[in-house]
Amino acid sequence: MNVETFKYDNRIVRAFAIATVVWGIVGMLVGLLAAVQLFFPDANLNLQFITFGRIRPLHTNAVIFAFVGNGMFMGIYYSLQRLCKARMFSDFISWFHFWGWQSIIVSAALTLPLGFTTSKEYAELEWPIKIAIAVVWVAFTVNLIGTILKRREKHMYVAIWFYLATALTVAVLHVTNSMTMPAGWFKSYSMYAGVQDALVQWWYGHNAVAFFLTTPYLGLMYYFLPKAANRPVFSYRLSIIHFWGLIFLYIWAGPHHLLYTALPDWAQSLGMVFSLMLIAPSWGGMLNGLLTLRGVWDKVRQDPVLKFMVVAVTAYGMATLEGPVMAIKTVNSLSHYTDWTIAHAHSGALGWNGFLTFSMLYFLYPRLYKTQLWSTKLANYHFWIGLLGIMFYIIPIYVAGITEGLMWKQFNKDGFLQYPNFLETIVQIVPMLRLRAIGGTLYLVGVFMMAYNLYRTAKAGEFEPDTEVQAAPLEKTVSSGAHGKLSWHRMLEGKPMIFTVLAVVAILIGGIVEIIPMYLVKENVPTIASVHPYTPLEVLGRDVYIREGCLGCHSQMIRPFRSETERYGEYSKAGEFVYDHPFLWGSERKGPDLAREGGRYPDAWHYNHMDDPRSTSPGSIMPRYPWLLTQKMEMDSLPWRLSALRRIGVPYPAGYENGPAQKDLQAQAEKIVANLKLGSVNAEPDKDIVALIAYLQRLGTDIKNAPVTTAAK
Amino acid sequence: MEQKVICGIEGVGIYGVISILICFTFFTGTFLWVVSLKKNYLKHMEDLPLDGSEKNSTDKNQPTTL
Numbered sequence: 001m002n003v004e005t006f007k008y009d010n011r012i013v014r015a016f017a018i019a020t021v022v023w024g025i026v027g028m029l030v031g032l033l034a035a036v037q038l039f040f041p042d043a044n045l046n047l048q049f050i051t052f053g054r055i056r057p058l059h060t061n062a063v064i065f066a067f068v069g070n071g072m073f074m075g076i077y078y079s080l081q082r083l084c085k086a087r088m089f090s091d092f093i094s095w096f097h098f099w100g101w102q103s104i105i106v107s108a109a110l111t112l113p114l115g116f117t118t119s120k121e122y123a124e125l126e127w128p129i130k131i132a133i134a135v136v137w138v139a140f141t142v143n144l145i146g147t148i149l150k151r152r153e154k155h156m157y158v159a160i161w162f163y164l165a166t167a168l169t170v171a172v173l174h175v176t177n178s179m180t181m182p183a184g185w186f187k188s189y190s191m192y193a194g195v196q197d198a199l200v201q202w203w204y205g206h207n208a209v210a211f212f213l214t215t216p217y218l219g220l221m222y223y224f225l226p227k228a229a230n231r232p233v234f235s236y237r238l239s240i241i242h243f244w245g246l247i248f249l250y251i252w253a254g255p256h257h258l259l260y261t262a263l264p265d266w267a268q269s270l271g272m273v274f275s276l277m278l279i280a281p282s283w284g285g286m287l288n289g290l291l292t293l294r295g296v297w298d299k300v301r302q303d304p305v306l307k308f309m310v311v312a313v314t315a316y317g318m319a320t321l322e323g324p325v326m327a328i329k330t331v332n333s334l335s336h337y338t339d340w341t342i343a344h345a346h347s348g349a350l351g352w353n354g355f356l357t358f359s360m361l362y363f364l365y366p367r368l369y370k371t372q373l374w375s376t377k378l379a380n381y382h383f384w385i386g387l388l389g390i391m392f393y394i395i396p397i398y399v400a401g402i403t404e405g406l407m408w409k410q411f412n413k414d415g416f417l418q419y420p421n422f423l424e425t426i427v428q429i430v431p432m433l434r435l436r437a438i439g440g441t442l443y444l445v446g447v448f449m450m451a452y453n454l455y456r457t458a459k460a461g462e463f464e465p466d467t468e469v470q471a472a473p474l475e476k477t478v479s480s481g482a483h484g485k486l487s488w489h490r491m492l493e494g495k496p497m498i499f500t501v502l503a504v505v506a507i508l509i510g511g512i513v514e515i516i517p518m519y520l521v522k523e524n525v526p527t528i529a530s531v532h533p534y535t536p537l538e539v540l541g542r543d544v545y546i547r548e549g550c551l552g553c554h555s556q557m558i559r560p561f562r563s564e565t566e567r568y569g570e571y572s573k574a575g576e577f578v579y580d581h582p583f584l585w586g587s588e589r590k591g592p593d594l595a596r597e598g599g600r601y602p603d604a605w606h607y608n609h610m611d612d613p614r615s616t617s618p619g620s621i622m623p624r625y626p627w628l629l630t631q632k633m634e635m636d637s638l639p640w641r642l643s644a645l646r647r648i649g650v651p652y653p654a655g656y657e658n659g660p661a662q663k664d665l666q667a668q669a670e671k672i673v674a675n676l677k678l679g680s681v682n683a684e685p686d687k688d689i690v691a692l693i694a695y696l697q698r699l700g701t702d703i704k705n706a707p708v709t710t711a712a713k
Numbered sequence: 714m715e716q717k718v719i720c721g722i723e724g725v726g727i728y729g730v731i732s733i734l735i736c737f738t739f740f741t742g743t744f745l746w747v748v749s750l751k752k753n754y755l756k757h758m759e760d761l762p763l764d765g766s767e768k769n770s771t772d773k774n775q776p777t778t779l
Contacts, residue, residue, distance in 0.1 A: 083761055155758060226759075226762045227763065232759035236750075240743070241747055245740070245743065248739055506739075
C-alpha cells in the first residue's frame with residue numbers, strides 16, 4: 001500500500017497555547033479589577049482608562065476572543081491535523097492567523113481603555129479593527145477548509161463539523177453586525193437604529209456565545225474527551241443529532257436577550273420557544289460527553305485532565321439548562337438586568353470554557369514537550385481552587401441577582417414601591433460583590449498555578465516542533481458502501497464543500513426568518529411625531545456616554561411592568577429609538593435606568609454627581625468622572641459625525657454640519673452653563689460635561705413633553 | 714403591533730405552515746439519517762480520535778497516571 005510520510009505542525013499549537021495562558025491571565029486580571037471597582041469605585045485610581053465602563057468591555061473581549069479564542073485555535077490546530085491526517089494547509093496562513101489575531105487583541109487592549117468603542121456588546125471594537133478581524137478570520141477559514149480538502153482520512157469526524165460551523169457562522173454574524181458608518185478613524189455609528197439595531201446586536205451577541213464559545217468547544221470536547229479517556233464517544237449517532245439540532249436551533253434564540261423590551265412580541269416569543277427547544281440538543285451533547293466516561297470513572301479520580309473535563313461538561317449542561325429557563329418570559333422578568341445574568345455567563349465562561357481550556361493545556365503540554373506533567377499534585381490543587389473559585393464567584397452573584405430582582409419589584413401594602421431609591425437595592429448586594437471578587441481571585445490563583453506547572457513541564461521536556469507520521473493518501477474516488485451503494489450521508493460528509501453549504505443553510509434559515517421581518521419592523525415601528533433627532537451638543541454628549549461605557553451599568557429601556565413604570569416613568573416605545581445609532585438599551589443595571597432621566601434633576605446635580613457621585617448619592621458605587629469637567633468636547637469631528645449620521649438616515653438638513661450645527665451647539669451649551677450658574681457651578685461651555693448633561697437631560701423627554709401620536713401604516 | 718407586522722406580510726398564513734414543515738422535515742430527516750447509519754461506519758468514526766498513528770513519536774512518553 002502506498003504510504004506517505006508527513007509532519008504535524010506543533011509550533012503553531014504551542015504558540016496558541018502560550019497566547020491562551022498569557023491572555024487568560026490578562027483578561028482575568030482585568031475582570032478582577034472591574035469586580036473590585038463594583039464595591040470600591042476608587043480602585044480605578046481616578047484614571048479614566050481603567051474605569052469600570054471602559055474595562056468591562058476589555059475584560060469580556062479579552063476573555064472571549066483572546067483567552068477562549070486562542071484556546072480554540074490551539075485545540076483546532078492540534079486536533080484538525082490529526083483527524084485529517086494532514087499538516088495544516090499552509091504554514092504561512094497559520095502564522096498570519098496567529099500574529100493577526102494577537103495584533104487584533106493588542107489593538108483592542110489599547111483602543112478600549114482609550115474609549116474607542118461602538119458600545120455593542122462583544123462587538124465593541126471600532127471599524128478598522130473589525131475589518132482586520134474579518135481578514136484574519138477568512139485566513140483561518142481558508143486554512144481550515146484547505147486542510148480538510150487535503151486530508152488523508154476519508155471521513156470528517158464530528159469535531160470538524162463543529163469547527164466548520166464555527167468558522168462560517170462567526171463570519172456571517174460578524175459581517176452582519178459590523179455594518180457601521182465611519183465618522184473618523186476610530187468612531188462609527190451602527191447602520192441600524194433602535195429596535196432594529198437591538199435585534200441585530202442580540203442575534204449576534206447570542207450567537208457569539210453559541211458559535212464562538214460553544215460550537216468550537218463542543219468540537220474540541222468530541223476530540224479531547226475520548227482521547228483523554230481513551231474511549232470512543234458514547235454515541236456517534238447522538239453527536240450527529242447534537243450537531244445539526246444545535247446549529248439549526250441556536251441561531252433563532254437571540255431575541256431572548258430582549259424580552260419585555262420594545263422589540264415586537266412575536267420576535268420575543270420566537271426567541272423564547274427556540275431557547276426552550278435548545279435544551280434537547282444541548283443536553284444530548286452533555287450526556288454524550290459524560291457517558292463517554294462510562295467504565296472509566298476511576299481514571300477521573302487520578303487524572304486532572306479528566307477532572308477538568310467532567311466539570312467543564314457538567315457546567316455546559318447546567319448553563320444550557322439555565323439559559324432556556326431564563327429565556328422564559330416570566331423568569332426573565334425577574335432575572336433580566338440583574339446579576340443573575342452575570343452568574344449565568346460566568347458558570348459558562350469559568351466552568352465550561354475555562355475548565356475545558358485548562359484540560360486541553362494539561363493534555364497538550366506533556367505531549368508537545370515529550371515528557372510528563374511536572375506536577376500532578378499542583379494540577380489537582382489548581383482543579384480544587386478553580387472549582388472553589390467558581391462556587392465563590394457564582395453563588396453570591398446568584399443571590400445578588402435574585403435579591404435585586406425581588407427588591408426592584410417589591411411593593412408595600414399601600415401599593416407603593418418598597419424600595420423607591422434604587423441605591424438601596426445596590427447597597428444590599430455589596431457584600432455579595434465582595435465575595436464574588438474573592439471567588440475570582442481564587443480562580444485566578446489557580447491559573448497562575450497552571451502557568452507555573454506548564455512552564456516547568458516545558459523546561460523539563462524537549463519540544464517536538466514537528467511530529468512525523470505516516471498515512472495512506474486518500475483515494476480519489478470515494479469508495480462505495482458495503483453493498484456497492486454509496487449512502488447519501490456518507491457522500492455528504494465525504495464532500496466538505498456540500499456539507500459546508502448545508503450547514504450554512506441550516507444557520508441561515510433561523511437568521512433569515514428573524515432578519516426579514518426585522519426590515520418589516522423598520523417599516524412598521526409606530527412613528528412618534530414628537531421624536532426628533534439629537535441636537536449637535538446631544539450627539540457629542542451621547543458619544544461621551546458611549547465612550548465612558550455608561551451602558552455597562554445603566555439601561556435605557558423601561559419594561560412594561562408596574563414596578564418599572566412606578567420607578568422610572570412611562571414604559572419605552574419602539575418609536576422613541578428611531579434615531580438611536582446605535583441603540584443603548586444596555587443589559588445590566590448597577591445603577592438606575594436612564595430612559596426617562598431628562599428633567600429629573602437640575603443640570604447642577606448632574607455636574608456634581610459626575611464630579612463625585614457620593615456627594616449627591618451617599619453610598620453610590622458609581623465611579624467619579626472628574627475628567628469630564630476638564631476635557632474639551634470633540635468639536636472638530638462634529639461635521640464628520642453629523643454627516644455620517646445623515647448618511648444612515650438621520651434627517652439633518654444638508655450643510656447643517658458646516659456652521660449652523662456649531663451655532664446651535666454653542667447656544668445650547670451657553671444655556672446649560674447659565675443653568676449651572678443657578679446651581680452655583682461655574683463651568684465652561686466647551687467641556688465634555690456640558691455635552692453629557694445636554695444628552696442626559698434629553699433622555700425620554702420627547703414623549704414626556706408632547707402628546708403621543710402614532711401613525712399606523 | 715406584532716399583529717400589524719405579521720398581518721402586513723402578504724400570504725402570511727403560509728409562514729406558520731412552512732415553519733412547522735421546515736422543523737418537522739429537518740428533525741425527521743436528521744433522525745432517519747442517524748438511524749440508517751451502518752455499524753461499521755459508526756465504529757470507524759468513533760475510533761478516529763483514538764487513531765494511534767503517532768504513537769511511536771509521542772504517546773510512549775505520556776504519563777500513565779497523572
